[in-house]
Amino acid sequence: MSDTRRRVKVYTLNEDRQWDDRGTGHVSSTFVERLKGISLLVRAESDGSLLLESKISPNTAYQKQQDTLIVWSEAENYDLALSFQEKAGCDEIWEKICQVQGKDPALEITQDPIDESEEERFEEMPETSHLVELPPCELARLEEIADLVTSVLSSPIRREKLALALMSEGYMKKLLQLFQVCEDLDNREGLHHLYEIIRGVLFLNKAALFEVMFSDDCIMDVVGCLEFDPSLVQPKKHREFLTKTAKFKEVIPITDSELRQKIHQTYRVQYIQDIILPTPSVFEENFLSTLTSFIFFNKVEIVSMLQEDEKFLTEVFAQLTDEATDDGKRRELVNFFKEFCAFSQTLQPQNRDAFFKTLANLGILPALEIVMGMDDLQVRAAATDIFSYLVEFSPSMVREFVMQEPQQTDDDVLLINVVIKQMICDSDPELGGAVQLMGLLRTLIDPENMLAPTNKTEKTEFLSFFYKYCMQVLTVPLLASTVDEKNCKDLQEGSTKINPVCPDNFQTAQLLALILELLTFCVEHHTYHIKTYIMNKDLLRRVLVLMNSKHTFLALCALRFMRRIIGQKDEYYNRYIVKGNLFEPVINTLLDNGTRYNLLNSAIIELFEFIKVEDIKSLIAHIIDNYYKALESIEYVQTFKGLKGRYEQEKDRQTLRLNRYRRDARTLDEDEDEEMWFNEDGEAIEKSRPEEEFPESYGKYMEAKKVKESDNKENFPKRTPTGSFKFTFSHSAGAANGTNGANCKPVTSPTSAASPNGSPAKSATPPATPVVKVSFPCQLPF
DSSP, X not given: OOOOOEEEEEEEEOTTSOEEEEEEEEEEEEEETTTTEEEEEEEETTTOOXXXXXXXXXXXXXXXXXXXXXXXXXXXXXXXXXXEXXXXXXXXXXXXXXXXXXXXXXXXXXXXXXXXXXXXXXXXXXXXXXXXXXXXXXXXXXXXXXXXXXXXXXXXXXXXXXXXXXXXGGXXXXXXXXXXXXXXXXXXXXXXXXXXXXXXXXXXXXXXXXHHHTSTTTHHHHHHHTTOOTTOSSOOOHHHIIIIISOOOOSSOOOOHHXXXXXXXXXXXXXXXXXXXXXXXXXXXXXXXXXXXHHHHHHHHXXXXXXXXXXXXXXXXXXXXXXXXXXXXXXXXXXXXXXHHHHHTTSOHHHHHHHHHHHHHHTHHHHHHHHTTSSOHHHHHHHHHHHXXXXXXXXXXXXXXXXXXXOOSSGGGSHHHHHHHHHHTOOOTTOHHHHHHHHXXXXXXXXXXXXXXXXXTHHHXXXXXXXXXXXXXXXXXXXXXXXXXXXXXXXXXXXXXXXXXXXXXXXXXXXXXXHHHHHHXXXXXXXXXXXXXXXXXXXXXXXXXXXXXXXXXXXXXXXXXXXXXXXXXXXXXXXXXXXXXXXHHHHHHHHHHTTOOSHHHHHHHHHHHHHHHHTOHHHHHHHHHHHHHHHTTOOSSSHHHHHHHHHHHHHHHXXXXXXXXXXXXXXXXXXXXOSEEXXXXXXXXXXXXXXXXXXXXXXHHHHHHHHHHHHHHHHSOEEOTTSOEEEEEESSHHHHTTOOGXXXXXXXXXXXOBOTTSSBOSOSSOOSSOOOEEEEEEOOOO
């Protein structure tokens, strides 16, 4: 048998009853030695790889649907489908399948899906019982027809036979004509029977029946039958909704009549599935799989037909961006693109890739930049949905466009800043749009999806761009809603009492919480860029003002931001916190919360527990030195006592280290290693004297030693009667730099002494200014 190649798409049905695209290629039917039979082979058109190898089994049920589909099952839960580009190719492969199975190609199905229990009974039945005899299609026989349709649903073989019978002699069209008669006569009993019949026929799950029922001539009568549910007192008005309320708007005239008909059909069938039909039971859930497939392939076809019509899409984009287009027309154009992108979600990744590339080439992102900045709420909402489709599909494509935008003097015209502005200005009390936009921004700035090997510099370039042009826009509400410490002091001095969080209403608190969530994400994933921004803007101080908010969830967001910063265990951050005394608002909140056991209390305790467990020494020392008196009364947890214990341990270690250092220094200062060696009997053994062996070197050494001893007497700490230590300092550069007793350290030696600001001394020559000796008690740092 010769190969017959046709262009097809291979689909498999997944666990969610959705079709997955396995690729596009060319199908042939040929004998495969390994499978010992005629098989269907599909080779990918891109690289010739084998997409499908399936033996045509004599007992497999193949179904031909919609003239271009062949569907079959190879295992209990493994359904396959071939979608042909041309009807002729589908017909030819269908003839090959029927030839192998010895079936008539005129049939829409080659086998009956018979289960084992029924197959045995079926073989014992006489030949005449294979047919299902339908009652005459008459008004008086509707009840009998309804009983027959309902009775076969539990039997796969009887469903197949009934479907074949209904497809013969135009039986479905005759039933729908009876509906018109019953409605004219207001025959409710007949209408209720027709509801049961049409519902049962849908559950037969046959594409050939759907082709008849969903045709332009019949679909509204099908909808009419489904209005008369016997369980309802009054019938629904679905036809009225479809014909009067739901209006089909052609934003640009569609000249292709087939495309227009396909759009109408898909909308109505989707309405039947989603609105009219009741939610199927567990027993019925697989009965409508073919209906789902019918809608799926319709949507794929619509997207493909629109995508191929470049003239149509070009005209849509031209009108969308034209300033002369009126608001109503622009709203319709944006809604069209929203639906268009929604339909594209039925496509598989490779097809969706081509779809969005087409939109990008036509200028979808510049168009969105315009419409997202408009005042019309509906237009902005639809544009946001389109933008979300683009970001979810390819964040890199959006980032690339943003960085290629011309750098205007006004940063607000940049697409990301337009998005941020829309997030900030969301008028919805629940901030639904702002939450959606925040998620999109998070996706765009997430380094995890910036690892494409094609552009290794994307992460560095985009983050630099974002922090230069966009971060300042994002933090505007935060900075505007918090009063910094200086202003607070000025206001307090003027006897004006204010809440530093202004305004402190619920909607503003929600917005600030969203911004803090995004900033917290940045701390965790951006390291260098966000660290620089926080320190340059003193951002943490402003964030911690929100600890005073009456909204606990906002105070928790501020605390979480600080917790992420401390969680980095970065000494730059730690020094910034210590220098700014930034634990003060947190501790004030803890003390103000009192003995209430709530989430805020637990979150603050966890922060200090983390510092204790991770043994962050600089923070522990700062907390104990400055706040322990306020915290030592808290005994319902051992966190603060544990911090004190860590502090004392480190203090002891530092003291031991200092003593060891002093002992080592004194060892170097001895006149000689030992003046005497002692023998085991305690007799002194005199060593040779250095001045005798090295008279010149020894003289220089002794001269330097006297200078060193003089300095040591002045600079080493002396213990006072109270047990503390007393230091003597020169009131020179150290005083000028604000060095105080809390940071004092002993001077080592003249040759290695450091200036009070920590840099090496440039010269041992005393300063020209008068030296004032200042002596005060000082506890060692640890």
